[in-house]
Amino acid sequence: MATYRLDLAYEGTRFKGWARQPDQRTVQEEVERALTVVLGEPARLRVAGRTDAGVHALAQVASFDARAGLDCRRLRAGLNALLPEDVAVAAVSPAPDGFDARSATARTYRYRLWLSPVRPVAERLWVWSPRGTVDTDLLVATASLLIGHRDFAAFTPSARLYRSCVRHVVRAEWRPVACAAPRPDEWEFAITAGSFLHNMVRVAVGSMVDMAQGRMTVDQFRTALESGQRRLMGQTAPARGLALVAVDYER
Amino acid sequence: MATYRLDLAYEGTRFKGWARQPDQRTVQEEVERALTVVLGEPARLRVAGRTDAGVHALAQVASFDARAGLDCRRLRAGLNALLPEDVAVAAVSPAPDGFDARSATARTYRYRLWLSPVRPVAERLWVWSPRGTVDTDLLVATASLLIGHRDFAAFTPSARLYRSCVRHVVRAEWRPVACAAPRPDEWEFAITAGSFLHNMVRVAVGSMVDMAQGRMTVDQFRTALESGQRRLMGQTAPARGLALVAVDYER
Numbered sequence: 001m002a003t004y005r006l007d008l009a010y011e012g013t014r015f016k017g018w019a020r021q022p023d024q025r026t027v028q029e030e031v032e033r034a035l036t037v038v039l040g041e042p043a044r045l046r047v048a049g050r051t052d053a054g055v056h057a058l059a060q061v062a063s064f065d066a067r068a069g070l071d072c073r074r075l076r077a078g079l080n081a082l083l084p085e086d087v088a089v090a091a092v093s094p095a096p097d098g099f100d101a102r103s104a105t106a107r108t109y110r111y112r113l114w115l116s117p118v119r120p121v122a123e124r125l126w127v128w129s130p131r132g133t134v135d136t137d138l139l140v141a142t143a144s145l146l147i148g149h150r151d152f153a154a155f156t157p158s159a160r161l162y163r164s165c166v167r168h169v170v171r172a173e174w175r176p177v178a179c180a181a182p183r184p185d186e187w188e189f190a191i192t193a194g195s196f197l198h199n200m201v202r203v204a205v206g207s208m209v210d211m212a213q214g215r216m217t218v219d220q221f222r223t224a225l226e227s228g229q230r231r232l233m234g235q236t237a238p239a240r241g242l243a244l245v246a247v248d249y250e251r
Numbered sequence: 252m253a254t255y256r257l258d259l260a261y262e263g264t265r266f267k268g269w270a271r272q273p274d275q276r277t278v279q280e281e282v283e284r285a286l287t288v289v290l291g292e293p294a295r296l297r298v299a300g301r302t303d304a305g306v307h308a309l310a311q312v313a314s315f316d317a318r319a320g321l322d323c324r325r326l327r328a329g330l331n332a333l334l335p336e337d338v339a340v341a342a343v344s345p346a347p348d349g350f351d352a353r354s355a356t357a358r359t360y361r362y363r364l365w366l367s368p369v370r371p372v373a374e375r376l377w378v379w380s381p382r383g384t385v386d387t388d389l390l391v392a393t394a395s396l397l398i399g400h401r402d403f404a405a406f407t408p409s410a411r412l413y414r415s416c417v418r419h420v421v422r423a424e425w426r427p428v429a430c431a432a433p434r435p436d437e438w439e440f441a442i443t444a445g446s447f448l449h450n451m452v453r454v455a456v457g458s459m460v461d462m463a464q465g466r467m468t469v470d471q472f473r474t475a476l477e478s479g480q481r482r483l484m485g486q487t488a489p490a491r492g493l494a495l496v497a498v499d500y501e502r
Contacts, residue, residue: 009372080370088370119331119339121260126373
C-alpha cells in the first residue's frame with residue numbers, strides 16, 4: 001500500500017459540505033465514488049478542512065491509501081472525467097509514508113465581502129453583500145483582535161464538542177480585492193490558523209461586520225471574546241462568502 | 252416623455268440571449284417585465300448589444316422612454332428587487348433627448364480562455380477550455396489580422412442578412428489575465444469595433460484557437476478572411492467564454 005495526496009477545488013453551493021452524510025450530496029461522497037471507480041476498489045479519504053454546507057474550497061487537500069505505483073496523471077484525468085463540474089482535481093501525487101491530510105499545520109480561509117450597491121452577478125455565489133453601509137476602516141482595525149493564541153469558544157455554536165477551544169490565529173486581515181486595480185467595493189478577509197472551530201470564521205466575519213455597521217461596539221466584541229459565550233458574539237456570516245484557500249504541512 | 256439609460260450586467264448561462272422570443276427566457280423579457288411593474292406602465296427597451304444565448308454582459312446599455320422626473324435611485328432599487336439573481340441593474344440615469352442605446356459608436360467584447368489542464372471550478376461558466384495544447388504566441392501574433400476596416404462575411408453564418416459585412420475593428424488583442432500576478436493558464440481576448448456581425452467574435456476566437464492548435468495555418472486563415480466564406484473559416488467558440496464588457500457613445 002502507498003499513500004497519495006489529492007489537491008482539489010470545489011464550489012460549495014450545491015454541496016452539504018465535505019463530510020459524508022446519509023442521503024446528502026457531499027464532496028467526500030462524490031470524490032470517493034469517482035476514486036472507487038478509477039481505482040477499481042473502495043477508497044476512503046482523509047481531509048485537511050471539513051468545510052460546511054455551501055463553503056467553497058480553492059485548495060483543499062485530501063489523502064488516501066491505495067496500491068503503490070499508480071500513474072498520478074492518469075488518475076487525475078480519470079477523476080476529472082467522472083466528477084461533476086463543481087469539483088475538480090488539481091493534482092494527484094505520491095505522499096510520504098504515513099501522510100495524513102488531517103495533519104496540516106495551518107489552514108487559510110478567505111471571506112469575500114461585496115459592498116457595492118450594485119448586486120454582484122458574476123461573483124454572486126462567492127460573496128456576501130450585507131445590507132447597509134460598512135465602515136471598512138473599522139474592519140481593518142478590528143481584524144487584529146483575532147490574532148494570537150486564544151480561546152475562541154465565543155465563535156462557535158459547538159464549544160462543548162471540543163476538549164479545548166484554544167486556537168492559534170497567526171494572520172487575520174482585511175484588504176480590498178486587487179484585480180488589476182484595487183476594487184474599493186470588494187473586500188476580502190484572510191485568516192490563517194493551525195485549525196479552526198466549527199463556524200469560527202463565519203462568526204468572526206459576521207461580528208466584525210456587526211461592528212462595522214454599528215450594531216456592536218469594539219468593547220462589546222472584546223467582552224464577548226473573553227466571555228467565551230456565543231450568544232454575546234455577533235451574527236454568523238453566510239457560507240457562500242467563505243473559501244478554504246491554502247493548507248500547509250510541516251516540511 | 253423622457254429617455255432613460257439603463258446600465259446592466261447579466262450571466263448569460265440560463266438566458267436564450269438578449270432579444271425577446273416567444274416561450275424563451277430572455278434578458279429583454281425579464282428586464283422589461285420588472286420595468287413594467289416598477290413604472291406601472293409597459294416599457295420597451297432598446298439595447299446596445301443583442302447578445303446571443305449563453306453570452307454574458309458586464310456592461311450592457313439599454314434605453315427606454317417613460318414619464319419625466321423619475322427617481323433613478325429608487326428605480327434601480329425597485330428593478331434589482333424584482334430581477335432574478337443572474338441580472339443586475341448597475342445604474343439608471345436620465346439620458347439626453349433622443350438617446351437610443353443602439354446608437355453606440357463602439358462595443359468591446361472579451362473572450363476568456365482557460366488553458367490549465369486543471370478544470371476551472373469558480374470560472375467554469377465564464378471560460379472556454381479547449382482540449383489539447385494552445386500556442387499562445389500564435390494567438391498573440393494573429394489577433395492583429397482582425398484589425399482594420401474589412402469585410403467580415405467569413406465570420407458569420409448570417410452574411411446574407413446584412414446589407415454590408417464591412418466592420419471596423421479598432422482593437423483586437425490577446426493577453427494573460429492579470430489578477431494580482433499574471434496567470435499564464437488564463438488568457439483573454441479583447442476586441443473593439445463599431446458593431447459586430449452575428450457570431451463574429453466567437454468565429455474569430457474559434458479560428459484563432461484552430462490556428463494555435465495546428466488545425467489551420469495562418470495562410471488558410473488569411474485566405475478564408477478574404478474569401479468571405481464562412482465554411483473556409485474555423486470553429487465557433489462556445490458562448491460561455493464571451494462577455495460584452497464596454498459600450499461607448501459619442502460625446
